[in-house]
Amino acid sequence: MSQYRAVKGTRDVFPDEITSWNHIEKVIHRVAGLYGFHEIRTPVFEYTELFQRSIGAATDIVGKEMFTFRPEEKGRSITLRPEMTAGVMRAFIQGNLAASSPIHKLYYIAELFRKERPQAGRQRQFSQFGAELIGVSSPEAVAEVIxxxxxxxxxxxxxGLRLRMNSLGDVEDRMHYIEALREYLEPHSALLDEHSRERLDKNPLRILDSKNPEIQAIIADAPRLHDFLGASAIEEFEKVLHYLDEKGLSYVIDPLLVRGLDYYCHTAFEVTSSELGAQDAIGGGGQYDGLAKQLGCKSDVPAVGFAVGLERLLITMEKQGLLTHVKQEGPQVYVVLQSHELVAHAVGICDVLRESRIRSVMDLAGRSMKAQMREANKMGASYALFVGQDELQRQVFGLKNLTTSEQEFLSIQQIVERLESSNISSAQ
RNA sequence: GUGAUUGUAGCUCAGUUGGUUAGAGCGCCAGGUUGUGGCCCUGGAGGUCGGGGGUUCGAGUCCCCUCAUUCACCCCA
Incomplete structure (x- = not known):
């Protein structure tokens, strides 16, 4: 056991898993392009106030889950980003993107950090793919993002995913509802657990999605958020649902769905996967029409967005057997040496092959031919190319097809031609 | 932050009521005649049994502490 381990809640991704990541990322880039979204990258850390102001100082994320530090003793406090929306919005405002176009469609794949106790589907460093549509948050825009x-x-x-939908109404709707909810809950406060009691004045909405059955029983008779929504909010929400129907997306309306970030309003949604255990939210998002202004933007900038947890997506795909076919590509040629003294020739041959864009490898460890063949086989090489005294003298080399076991003797030039043509056919 | 769980070779795990040089499978390395893989066979390397203390004639096996893991609460993606 090594003295040095990866930090708690972090992990290494080794080459055999990278192929799965690449596969997922490739699909993300393609689909995002299909919808006209452009990639954005922002710094991994931001000034701490950005998150306090956007996510909400009373939220758990800001209250106790952030990696915060002060690089200079008298300098400003900095935080490793616990989510992406705040940073993207900050960049949007700072870069004055609104000046170039009323609408911006941005997406990202990014590493995030949250100081939580690690558990299945929950790491301290994790990655999300997400999209932010900034400038409109009409039902059409919401539907497009979903x-x-x-x-x-x-x-x-x-x-097997479950899409849950809810409307939080606008800020005023929400204020009224929070008051009513608080009024309802106050008399029950003795029955609430410690967490919920604390939230009662800080963030009462969060009590709604508590997993505690006793609290759920109390919540059952609580006033409903839906009854506090204005007519326009209801109408908008129904339009969103209509678009989802049109797209053939199935969903359930969950009046208790509340998201943990303060900036959400109107439509909120979450996707859960049954493959996941306790941390079953694989993605979620909503509208955040007020965020830009909260961050100092002069004009109102409506927006919608979502984020998907890539580790959780990966776990789900693994459980559903969707990654077994995604394998690392083996080399086309494995150059097998008769003896290690000929290593310089193998280097030269590999150079020639690689110049012709033929993926080739050779043994660098000086192993026996048998071991080299075994490795070629294990790597999934298509061909073995034998280099020995005879071959070098005649300048004709044995090329063995490792699937058919057929072997023929060809010059390097002929080998290059043969493999280049197989390159073209495999590319098609 | 709270609770529980586990911690023996690179990986997955066995290790009987505490008793001699700690095992298996897979993986790795090398062989199975003269320059050639996938199967099979043989051999080999590799562990201060997470770390520290204690009980005992004797501890991987019991006790305490510590560190780490995993799962759940919580939170969220």
Whole structure:
């Protein structure tokens, strides 16, 4: 056991798993492009106030889950990003993107950090793919964003997901509701657990999605958020649902769905996977029409977005057997040396092959031919190319097809031609 | 932050009521005649049994502490 381990809640991704990641990322880039979204990258850390102001100082994320530090003793406090929306919005405002176009469609694949106790599907460093549509948050825009997210799942072959929808109304609706909820809960406060009691004045909405059955019983008779929504909010929400119907996306309306970030309003949604255990949210998002202004933007900038947990997506896909076919590509040629003294010739041959874009490897460890053949086989090489005294003298080398076991003797030039043509056919 | 769980070779795990040089499978390395893989066979390397203390004639096996893991609460993607 090594003295040095990866930090708690972090992990290494080794080459055999990278192929799965590449596969997922490729689909994300393709689908995002299909919907006209452009990639954005922002710094991994931001000034701490950005998150306090956007996510909400009373939220758990900001309250106790952030990696915060002060690089200079008297300098400003900095935080490793616990989510992406705040940073993207900050960049949007700072870069004055609004000046170039009223609408911006951005997406990202990014590493995030949250100081939580690690558990299945929950790491301290994790990655999300997400999209932010900034400038409009009409029902069409909301539906497009949800459509993008669901199509990524669909294109990856993921099944059995549950999409839950809710409307939080506008800020005023919400204020009224929070008051009513607080009024209802106050008399029950003795029955609430410690967490919920604390939230009662800080963030009462969060009590709604508590997993504690006793609290759920109390919540059952609580006033409903839906009854506090204005007519326009209801109308908008129904339009969103209509678009989802049109797209053939199935969903359930969950009046208790509340998201943990303060900036959400109107439509909120979450996708859960039954393959996941306790941490079953694979993606979620909603509208955040007020965020830009909260961050100092002069004009109102409505927006919608979502984020998908890539580790959770990966776990789900693994459980559904969607990654077994994604394998690392083996080399086309494994150059087998008769003896290690000929190593310089093998280097030269590899150079020639690689110049012709033929993926080739050779043994660098000086192993026996048998070991080299075994490795070639294990790597999934298509051909073995034998280099020995005879070959070098005659300048004709044995090329063995490792699937058919057929072997022929060819010059390097002929070998290059042979493999280049197989390159072309495999590319098609 | 709280609770529980586990911690023996690179990986997955066995290790009987505490008793001699700690095992298996897979993987790795080398062989199975003269320059050639996938199957099979043989051999080999590799572990201060997470770390520290204690009980005992004797501890991988019991006790305490510590570190780490995993799962759940919580939170969220």
């Amino acid at each position: 459509g993008l997210m669901m199509q990524v799942f669909a294109d990856l072959g993921v099944t």
